[in-house]
Amino acid sequence: MAVKNSSMILSASVMHGLGMHLGAWAARDGEVTDYLRPEMYLQIARTAEAGKLHAIFLADGMTNAEAGTERPCGSMDPVTILALMAAVTNRIGLVGTASTTYNQPYDLARRFATLDHLTRGRAGWNSVATFLPAVASMFGGGTLPDHESRYARADEFIDVTLKLWDSWEDDALVGDKANKLFAHAGKVHEINHAGEYFSVRGPLPFARPPQGRPVIFQAGASPEGRDQAAKYADVVFTAQHLLEGGVEFRSDMRRRAQSYGRHPDQIKILPGILPVLGATEADAWRRKDMMDEALGLGPELLKLARRVGLDVEVLKLDEPFPAHLLGPDEAFSGSIGFRRTLVNLAVKEKLTVRQLLARYGGGHQQIVGTPEQVADIMATWLEAGGADGFNLMVDMLPSGFDDVVGMLVPELQRRGMFHREYEHATLRENLGLGEGPFPTR
Numbered sequence: 001m002a003v004k005n006s007s008m009i010l011s012a013s014v015m016h017g018l019g020m021h022l023g024a025w026a027a028r029d030g031e032v033t034d035y036l037r038p039e040m041y042l043q044i045a046r047t048a049e050a051g052k053l054h055a056i057f058l059a060d061g062m063t064n065a066e067a068g069t070e071r072p073c074g075s076m077d078p079v080t081i082l083a084l085m086a087a088v089t090n091r092i093g094l095v096g097t098a099s100t101t102y103n104q105p106y107d108l109a110r111r112f113a114t115l116d117h118l119t120r121g122r123a124g125w126n127s128v129a130t131f132l133p134a135v136a137s138m139f140g141g142g143t144l145p146d147h148e149s150r151y152a153r154a155d156e157f158i159d160v161t162l163k164l165w166d167s168w169e170d171d172a173l174v175g176d177k178a179n180k181l182f183a184h185a186g187k188v189h190e191i192n193h194a195g196e197y198f199s200v201r202g203p204l205p206f207a208r209p210p211q212g213r214p215v216i217f218q219a220g221a222s223p224e225g226r227d228q229a230a231k232y233a234d235v236v237f238t239a240q241h242l243l244e245g246g247v248e249f250r251s252d253m254r255r256r257a258q259s260y261g262r263h264p265d266q267i268k269i270l271p272g273i274l275p276v277l278g279a280t281e282a283d284a285w286r287r288k289d290m291m292d293e294a295l296g297l298g299p300e301l302l303k304l305a306r307r308v309g310l311d312v313e314v315l316k317l318d319e320p321f322p323a324h325l326l327g328p329d330e331a332f333s334g335s336i337g338f339r340r341t342l343v344n345l346a347v348k349e350k351l352t353v354r355q356l357l358a359r360y361g362g363g364h365q366q367i368v369g370t371p372e373q374v375a376d377i378m379a380t381w382l383e384a385g386g387a388d389g390f391n392l393m394v395d396m397l398p399s400g401f402d403d404v405v406g407m408l409v410p411e412l413q414r415r416g417m418f419h420r421e422y423e424h425a426t427l428r429e430n431l432g433l434g435e436g437p438f439p440t441r
Contacts, residue, residue: 006413006416006417006418006419006420007419007432008378008382008388008389008390008412008417008418009054009235009268009270009388009389009390009431009432010053010054010389010390010392010409010412010418011053011054011055011056011057011093011095011270011389011390011391011392012048012053012055012056012057012391012392012394012401012404013056013057013058013059013272013391013392013393013394014041014044014056014057014058014059014074014081014394014397015059015074015362015393015394016059016067016071016072016073016074017035017071017072017073017074017075018032018034018035018071018072018396018397019291019394019395019396019397019400020274020362020364020393020394020395020400021274021276021291021295021362021395021396022071022295022299022300022303022362023291023292023293023294023295023296023299024291024294024395024396024397025071025072026071026294026295027290027291027293027294027295027396028396028397028399029399032072034397035072035074035076035397036076038084040397040398041081041084041085042084042085042088043398044056044085044397044398044401045084045085045088045089045092046088046089047398047401047402047405048092048401048405049089049090049091049092050405051401051404051405051409052409052418052419052420052421052422053092053404053405053409054092054093054389054427054430054431055092055093055094055095055124055427056082056085056092056093056094056095057095057096057097057124057126057217057237057391058074058078058081058082058095058096058097059074059078059097059126060074060075060077060078060096060097060098060099060128061073061074061075061132062075062099062102062130062132062135062138063075063132063134063135063138065132065134065135065137065138066132066134066306070299071299078096078097078098079096079098079111079112079115081096082094082095082096082115082123083115083118086115086118086119086122089122091122091422091425091430092122092422093122093123093124093215093427093430093431094115094119094122094123094124094427095123095124095125095126095215095217095427096112096115096123096124096125096126097126097128098111098112098125098126098127098128099128099129099130099135100127100128100129100130100150100153100154100157100158101128101129101130101135101144101145101150101153101154102130102135102138102139103157104198105157105160105161105164105198105200106160106164106200106202106204108125108157108161109160109161109164109165109204110164110204110205112125112209112214113164113165113204113206113209113214114206115214116209116210116211116214117206117207117209117210120210120425120426121209121210121211121425121426121427121428122426122427123209123211123214123215123427124214124215124216124217124235124427125161125214125215125216125217126217126218126219126237127154127157127158127216127217127218127232127233128218128219129150129151129153129154129220129225130144130150131144131147131150131333131334131335132144132334133333144333147222147224147330147333147336148224151220151222151224151225151228152196152197153197154228155228155231155232156195156196156197156198157197157198158216158228158232159193159195159232160191160193160195160198160200162213162232163191163193163200163202164191164200164202164203164204165204165208165209165212165213165214166208166212166213167188167189167190167191167202167203167204167208168183168187168188168189168203168204168206168207168208169184169187169188169189169208170208170212171184171187172184172187172188172207172208173207183207188203189202189203190202190203191203210426211426211427211428212428215234215235215427215428215431215433216232216233216234216235217233217234217235217236217237218232218233218235218236218237219236219237219238219239219337220337221238221239221249221335221336221337221338221340221341222329222336222337225336225337226252226253226256227256229253229256229267230253230256230257230259230260230262230267231260233267234266234267234268234428234431234433235267235268235269235270235431236253236267236268236269236270237270237271237272237391238269238270238271238272238337239271239272239337239338239341239363239364239365240271240272240341240365240386241341241342241344241345241359241360241364241365242341242344242345242348243380243381243384243386245341245344246269246271246381246384246386246387247384247385247386249269249386250269250385250386250387250388251385253267253269254267254269265432266433266434268388268389268431268432268433269387269388270387270388270389270390270391271364271365271381271386271387271390271391272363272364272365272390272391272392272393273364273365273366273367273374273377273378273390273391273392273393274362274364274365274366274367274392274393274395275367275374275392275395275403275404275408276288276291276366276367276368276369276395277369277370277371277374277400277403277404277407277408278369278370279370279407280370281368281369281370281373284368284369284370285368287395287396288368291395291396297317297357300357301315301317301353301357303362304342304353304356304357304360306334307334307335307338307339307342307363308326308339308342308343309326309327309332309333309334309339310322310325310326315353316353317352317353317354317357318352318353318354319352319353320346320350320351320352320353321343321346321347321351321352321353321356323343323346323347326343335363338363341363342356342360342363345359345360362393364393370407371407371408371410371411372411374408374411375408375411375412375415375417378390378412378417379415379417382417392404392408
């Protein structure tokens with residue numbers, strides 16, 4: 001199977017400190033403290049850019065409340081790590097997660113605009129409305145706001161951030177030494193935002209970012225999350241295990257974007273996939289088994305229980321997944337998108353809990369096999385309209401990046417599915433989003 005469309009987008013995620021697989025830290029070569037050291041991130045950045053990936057994506061758990069002391073978690077500050085990566089790269093996009101629940105718009109807008117300037121237009125912000133209740137105890141106590149309140153705050157947060165990024169006109173900075181004119185005061189604007197959650201005067205203290213606006217990523221799958229992404233997001237991450245779900249999601253997001261006056265091609269949909277690669281299928285399964293054995297089933301079972309909102313005691317490994325015990329989505333405080341895709345997979349394919357654990361890849365579609373087998377599935381999704389590209393959930397760091405770049409990327413390029421060179425300087429342009437003008441949102 002071949003798809004002649006080299007515009008496919010590929011980003012790759014740095015997750016959980018040492019890999020998406022929870023057993024990666026114990027299975028990998030190298031010190032377990034590597035996730036605290038600059039060398040690993042510099043190596044990943046160089047490798048990913050050599051493979052012409054569009055972007056590196058850093059998740060952010062903010063606390064280790066979920067993992068505790070069982071394993072490393074990817075909770076160091078993403079923007080600081082991305083700034084480190086920026087020093088050894090020139091073209092690859094650098095995308096970091098930051099919460100709209102536990103940040104302030106002015107600080108976040110300044111932070112990502114700074115990264116955009118220092119990378120000459122390669123910054124992206126993954127906007128998340130934090131869903132982990134334990135995070136609330138790290139920010140003054142209290143309880144996590146409910147789903148509706150989190151998304152209402154996030155809507156206003158993004159709106160304020162965009163206004164701040166727009167507060168300097170493109171030609172405001174002059175730098176005319178002879179006439180002692182640094183910038184046109186009339187082209188730098190206070191935003192004077194006064195809303196339900198925020199009161200921000202503005203402007204930002206420096207010139208407009210090179211991209212105009214750093215690229216906005218988002219991953220909400222609830223009705224509120226989808227609507228917010230349709231209004232604001234340039235790229236949407238999604239967890240989809242079934243092709244029909246992927247096609248429905250992408251079609252729905254394109255329709256919603258159009259209803260807000262946007263061209264549907266201006267929103268890109270990237271399902272997450274967890275590839276476990278090998279030169280042969282047997283090699284790939286040996287890698288998977290090695291990570292599974294290093295972990296044991298307990299942590300994966302507990303994570304599955306949290307993802308779907310069930311007590312771990314009711315998940316019997318060799319019995320059907322107990323979907324009948326689930327409460328309504330409206331009463332669930334976690335990620336509704338992760339929950340729905342896992343439950344749909346288990347119910348449609350009548351999986352036992354053990355079978356679901358073998359398939360779900362920490363919440364995303366897991367593919368164990370050769371580069372050809374992984375590329376076949378990716379091609380199927382692209383042809384069916386289920387994706388504009390993929391966010392690769394790298395199994396183990398840094399070797400998983402070596403496998404993606406050394407095995408999967410050449411196979412995709414051989415089929416004409418993926419570009420061989422970066423065509424543009426900025427992330428926005430390389431994603432096919434153009435350089436503006438920006439729509440009224």
